[in-house]
Structure formats: C-alpha cells, structure tokens
Amino acid sequence: MSKLEGKVAVVTGASKGIGAGIAKALAREGAAVVVNYASSRAGADAVVAAIVGAGGRAVAVRGDVTRAPEAQALIEAAVGEFGRLDVLVNNSGIYEFAAIEDLTEAHYRRQFDVNVLGLLLTTQAAARHLGEGGSIVNISSAITHVHTPMAAVYAGTKGAVNAISGVLANELAPRKIRVNVVSPGFVVTEGTHAAGVVGSDMEAGLVAQTPLGRAGRPEDIAGVVAFLASDEAGWLTGEVITASGGIR
Ligand code: NAP
Numbered sequence: 001m002s003k004l005e006g007k008v009a010v011v012t013g014a015s016k017g018i019g020a021g022i023a024k025a026l027a028r029e030g031a032a033v034v035v036n037y038a039s040s041r042a043g044a045d046a047v048v049a050a051i052v053g054a055g056g057r058a059v060a061v062r063g064d065v066t067r068a069p070e071a072q073a074l075i076e077a078a079v080g081e082f083g084r085l086d087v088l089v090n091n092s093g094i095y096e097f098a099a100i101e102d103l104t105e106a107h108y109r110r111q112f113d114v115n116v117l118g119l120l121l122t123t124q125a126a127a128r129h130l131g132e133g134g135s136i137v138n139i140s141s142a143i144t145h146v147h148t149p150m151a152a153v154y155a156g157t158k159g160a161v162n163a164i165s166g167v168l169a170n171e172l173a174p175r176k177i178r179v180n181v182v183s184p185g186f187v188v189t190e191g192t193h194a195a196g197v198v199g200s201d202m203e204a205g206l207v208a209q210t211p212l213g214r215a216g217r218p219e220d221i222a223g224v225v226a227f228l229a230s231d232e233a234g235w236l237t238g239e240v241i242t243a244s245g246g247i248r
Pocket of ligand 1: 012013016036037039040091093094095114188190191192
C-alpha cells in the first residue's frame, strides 16, 4: 500500500518549486492534496491537473498565509473538500538577499511575515483539526548552518522555523501529532531563478561546496517530506533533516 493512502494533506506554496514537487509526491503516495497558492493560480492549477491526470486527488486553494483569516480558510477548505486533515507541509517561503548595510525594515518584515508568521498562523489553524497520527513538516533551509553571506534575515527566519518546530514537537506530542523539519540545500526552482541565484557565482559556490556535486531538485526534497508525513516516520518528532547533497 502507498505510504499516505487515505490521508489528506495541505501543502502551502505549492504552485511552483519545491512545494509543487512535494504536492505531487504526497499525491503519488495516495494522499488527497490541497495545493495552496498566493497569486500563481495557473501554476497551482497545473499541479492539480498533473496530480488528477495521474489518478490522484487534489484541489487548488488560494490563501495568503500571512493573513489569519486566509490561513484558517485554507485549512477549512481542506476539511470541507476531503473531510479531514492529516498532514500540513509549511513550505511557503520567500528569500531575499541584502548586505547588512542595505537591510531595510521592509526586507525584514516581508521575510519574517511569510516564513515565520505564515507558518504559525497556518499551523494554528491546522492544529484545531489534526488528530492522533497527524504530521506537520516545516521547510527550513540549510542556510541556518551554511551561513551564506547577505542572507542574515532569511537565515534568521529559518532559524526561527527550527526553534518553533522543536517547541511545537513537544507541545503537540501529547496529542500524538508529530512536527519535523526538512532543511534543503540549494534547489533550482522558479524562486531561485527569479532571485538571480541560478547561474550566479552564489550558485557556483554552493554547488562547489556540495559533496554530491550538483544543485538540488524539488524531487530531492519531496521524497523526504513524504516519508516524514507518513506513519513510517511515526517515531520521529522534533527532527531536522538536512536534504542538501551533503553541504552543511
Ligand atoms: P518558489 O519557487 O519561490 O515558490 C514559493 C511558493 O511560496 C510559491 O508557491 C508562492 O506562491 C508561495 N508563497 C509566497 N508567499 C506566500 C504567501 N504569502 N502565502 C502563501 N504562499 C506564498 O520557492 P522555492 O524555492 O520552491 O522555496 C520553497 C521553500 O523552500 C521556501 O520556504 C524556501 O525558503 C525553502 N528553501 C528553498 C531553497 C532553494 O534553494 N530553492 C533552499 C532552502 C529552502 P505564489 O507563487 O502563488 O505567490
């Protein structure tokens, strides 16, 4: 039997990049998937079409995770559509790079709003519906220990994700809800293209430091998330798994 048969999952920021890869992987393992997006409707629809075309179940649901009513509506939509909630993947995230001299309040707030507040609001809404066996997987970043220059704020958001995940693993453990983290290394996505990382010296430097010698792909991350979401990982909570080709 597939790992996630009968389960219902919400993946935030699944219209592209790593989130799209995760949504497809969870669906391949049998989960019904809510494909969340903030603005990229066409991307989310394409992910849903790929899942449904392969015989799976999925719907696209718009929702800005930084707004509490929208985060709540996203989770309610999952329960309304599929009747339950078993898995939440907090993947929505943004990254911007700036030298400390160029840092602005807006640069700080944008990233902390999506990467930290968004994760908290979505988790709060999901915690009301997750039952015994529920699984939350938070997407952090290997940048918390690779310490890439110009990424002070972004690394700060992901350090917060790791700390919050540890706390929530303990807080939700009495309800038998697990909380784990996947920390990707550099992955080629729409986001890293748009940020100008793909093809840059930063990419070359990261790949040169990666023992397995290449950039990551969304599928490299998605399989790890599917495992953590499943009952096969039933004895894992509070873990941070670095999926980075060995860079650390
Ligand atoms: P991406 O290609 O830019 O995709 C980001 C996704 O997040 C999109 O689906 C976007 O939706 C969604 N999103 C942004 N703001 C949102 C909001 N307010 N509410 C809901 N969704 C929102 O990014 P990615 O490279 O795949 O990264 C995905 C995650 O992995 C992020 O948490 C990132 O920090 C982490 N990560 C990435 C890398 C990497 O090298 N790519 C490495 C380590 C960690 P719309 O398009 O609809 O706006």
